[in-house]
Amino acid sequence: MSFVPPPVEKLIEAFARFPGIGKKTAQRMAFYVLKSDNQYAVQLAEAVMDVKSKILTCSMCGGITVEDPCSICSDSKRQDDLLCIVEESSDIYAFEKTNSFRGKYHVLGGVLSPLDGIGPDDLTIDNLMSRVTNGMEVILATNPSVEGEATALYIGKLLKEMGIKSSRLARGIPVGGALEYIDEATLIRAIEGRVSL
Numbered sequence: 001m002s003f004v005p006p007p008v009e010k011l012i013e014a015f016a017r018f019p020g021i022g023k024k025t026a027q028r029m030a031f032y033v034l035k036s037d038n039q040y041a042v043q044l045a046e047a048v049m050d051v052k053s054k055i056l057t058c059s060m061c062g063g064i065t066v067e068d069p070c071s072i073c074s075d076s077k078r079q080d081d082l083l084c085i086v087e088e089s090s091d092i093y094a095f096e097k098t099n100s101f102r103g104k105y106h107v108l109g110g111v112l113s114p115l116d117g118i119g120p121d122d123l124t125i126d127n128l129m130s131r132v133t134n135g136m137e138v139i140l141a142t143n144p145s146v147e148g149e150a151t152a153l154y155i156g157k158l159l160k161e162m163g164i165k166s167s168r169l170a171r172g173i174p175v176g177g178a179l180e181y182i183d184e185a186t187l188i189r190a191i192e193g194r195v196s197l
Contacts, residue, residue, distance in 0.1 A: 008034060060131075062107030062124055063089045072096075072104060079103045083132065084139045085155065087111055087148065091141065103139075106131060111147040112154060120154065129158060138166040144189075 004012070008030055015026035033041055057063070058070035065071065072078060072092070082103030086092060087110060095101045108123045132138060138159055142148035152168055159166045172190030173182055182190075 057089075061092075061105045062109060062127070063092050063105060077102070081133075081136045082139070083136060084141050085128065085152075086141050087143060087151075095141070108142070108151065111142060111145070111151040113147045123151075125155065125158070128155070129162070132159065132162065132164050134163060136164060138164055140166055140168050144171055 011030040011033065012023070012026045015021055015029045016023050018026075021029070033044065054066055055064050056066065056068050058065045058068055058073055060069045060073040063070050063072065079102050084095065084101060084103055084105050085108060086095070086105060087108055089107050092105050092107070095105070106124070106128050108125065108128070110118055110123055112118060112120065112123070138155075140152040140155060142152045156166050156168075170193055172186065172193055173179070179187070
């Protein structure tokens with residue numbers, strides 16, 4: 001028998017479905033909403049509904065937007081000859097926070113994963129190939145997972161066949177990282193990708 005009333009239990013279960021949110025954190029979030037004033041609960045509900053009803057997918061890059069094309073694709077100050085390939089639209093946000101990339105993006109919508117039945121036709125690779133042109137540089141910014149690496153290699157091969165210059169994000173030791181805590185694969189990549197001073 002549960003001591004938590006059903007509406008609270010339902011909210012806990014809803015929060016627990018978020019990636020990276022465990023049962024304890026979901027419980028804290030639910031009780032925070034419960035003790036907040038009604039205006040906060042209404043604002044939270046409206047924010048969730050707005051995300052579901054007002055957000056579109058950009059027809060050019062595949063990122064999220066409220067207007068199509070998105071503000072990045074329609075920005076004339078962005079470099080048209082520099083394209084960064086990312087797995088998901090949330091990856092664009094990570095790059096944009098740095099305020100250092102001035103090119104445009106292309107969202108794949110995932111990575112190649114034969115074990116999960118995800119092949120090239122399940123991603124936006126065809127759209128990507130229609131976007132690239134001679135003289136363009138393409139940055140392959142997939143995650144350094146097995147699937148991300150396989151996807152980058154596959155796309156890199158296609159780009160090479162078209163004569164398009166491509167590069168991969170540098171990998172290695174994070175700023176502030178201590179060598180004793182770095183895994184072997186990262187340390188090997190850091191040694192292989194070392195730069196001269």
